[in-house]
Structures are given as C-alpha cells and as structure tokens.
Amino acid sequence: MDYRFELAVIPVSDIDRAVHFYRTLGWRFDAEFADDEGYRLVQFTPPGSPASIIFGSGVTDAEPGSTQGLHLIVDDVVAAREDLLSKGVNASEVFHDKTGVFHHAGTEGRVEGPDPKRASYGSFLSFTDPDGNGWVLQEVTTRLPGRV
Structure with a gap:
C-alpha cells in the first residue's frame, strides 16, 4: 500500500494576499472554489513538486501563520x-x-x-x-x- 503525501493545508488571514504571494513565487495556481456560504479554497503547487498547498476560509481552524x-x-x-x-x-x-x-x-x-x-x-x-x-x-x- 502506497501512502503519498499530496497536500498541506495552511491557515491564512487574507486569501487574496496569499494568492498574490504564492503567484509571485511562481507556483502553479491549480484551483479555486467558493460557495455562497463563505467557504473558499485555493490550491497552489510549487514548481516540480507532487504536493500542493490549500488555503482559504472554512478549510482549517488553525490560527493564521501557525504552520x-x-x-x-x-x-x-x-x-x-x-x-x-x-x-x-x-x-x-x-x-x-x-x-x-x-x-x-x-x-x-x-x-x-x-x-x-x-x-x-x-x-x-x-x-x-x-x-x-x-x-x-x-x-x-x-x-x-x-x-x-
């Protein structure tokens, strides 16, 4: 059985600021999803990496910056x-x-x-x-x- 690590969820306070930061790094913008109830997730992948990060609202209860x-x-x-x-x-x-x-x-x-x-x-x-x-x-x- 393989267990492949693919995703880390990171807590942020300002989603749009985080999007700008990770775009500036040159990371691939993979996905964004939002609903009418305030749930929003954004996914980025560093160049050459099989693993990605997700951040947004409603995706973690962790304090922003705590990872x-x-x-x-x-x-x-x-x-x-x-x-x-x-x-x-x-x-x-x-x-x-x-x-x-x-x-x-x-x-x-x-x-x-x-x-x-x-x-x-x-x-x-x-x-x-x-x-x-x-x-x-x-x-x-x-x-x-x-x-x-």
Whole structure:
C-alpha cells in the first residue's frame, strides 16, 4: 500500500494576499472554489513538486501563520535564495545546523553559510508567507537510498 503525501493545508488571514504571494513565487495556481456560504479554497503547487498547498476560509481552524516547518527541496539552496530575493521574498541567509544533521526549531543552532562539505540534506534557508507560515528550503543533491 502506497501512502503519498499530496497536500498541506495552511491557515491564512487574507486569501487574496496569499494568492498574490504564492503567484509571485511562481507556483502553479491549480484551483479555486467558493460557495455562497463563505467557504473558499485555493490550491497552489510549487514548481516540480507532487504536493500542493490549500488555503482559504472554512478549510482549517488553525490560527493564521501557525504552520511551521514546511519543507521544499532544492538542488542549490544558494541559487534558490537568489531566486526568492529577486521575487521580493525576505529569505534568510543560507545556514547549516551546528549538529550537522537536521536543523533545530526556530533559529536555534543555526550556523551561517551552507554546510562546509556541502553535504546533501545539510544546507537550509527559511522564509515566511505574509501570515508567518514558515517554509524551509533544504538542499538535496544526492538522495538517501530508497528515496526518489
């Protein structure tokens, strides 16, 4: 039995502002649905990703901006940072974790710059959407065995 992760719901306070932000990132606008009772959902997919995000009204009870640690995998975290900056996104500096493994929560344990060995899975950057939902970009150049 396969269990494929396809969707994350993120809470936002202003749907139209979120639509503008994710369009600015260059993410694919997949769908929008609204009814007469105030229910509205919008779906976007990051370039190259099999998973999407949904936000809107009536799709989650979570507080806007409360979703943290959403990860996007990139081939080159330095180039990805430049891309985000060119789109007006306030991206963090590239960092690696003091443990040399997965990053700590928040900004604890961050060491400036990419992983010194530029090891796959070892370099990161972060940014937030306008509500404060937190995204982390992780550089992966060689997958662990069994991963695609």
